[in-house]
Amino acid sequence: MVERLLISLGSDANDRHTELYMKEVRPLEYRCLMETAWDNLNVGTSAILSAPFITELRDEAWFTRLENRCAAKGIDVAAIWVRCDPESMREYIEFRAAARDAWKLANWDEYVAGLDVDNPPATAHLTVDNRLGAAISLADQTRDALKRILT
Structure with missing residues (x-):
């Protein structure tokens, strides 16, 4: 997901250091991670987040x-x-x-x-x-x- 979003925004798929990644992509990446955890927890499945x-x-x-x-x-x-x-x-x-x-x-x-x-x-x-x-x-x-x- 991160790589495709970076490319769609005109950046390098491997960017993890620019302001674009830090301000626009990383917050979405972490929000998706947290929402996935909540989805699991809401149905009684434990979650370990590795980030x-x-x-x-x-x-x-x-x-x-x-x-x-x-x-x-x-x-x-x-x-x-x-x-x-x-x-x-x-x-x-x-x-x-x-x-x-x-x-x-x-x-x-x-x-x-x-x-x-x-x-x-x-x-x-x-x-x-x-x-x-x-x-x-x-x-x-x-x-x-x-x-x-x-x-």
Whole structure:
């Protein structure tokens, strides 16, 4: 959907950094993701949303609205902050080899300057350490996080 919308707006299908993407496309992309989650939750199907939510989780009011909307429906919500350093992130992005990451890799210093990897969101969250060489494997951390969420 994102790629087709970008093309229809005269942009590159892999754009994830321009103002057009950030102001026009990303909000629609995330709204569709949230609406899909609500559709599932409304019929009793659990949902795990896998997206950065960087902007949203830094906005305490956004997260409070989400928590309130979920609470009104008897739904538990948990945010997971995936901690990662720029060096590990670059390796993961290079390995992923996704066309949408070409700008990030070509403009690494600019991309990293826009990240805040050292400060987790102020909202309630669990942390998973995704840095290369983390003391506990990502799989074990994920299992632990899911146990905490589900209990």
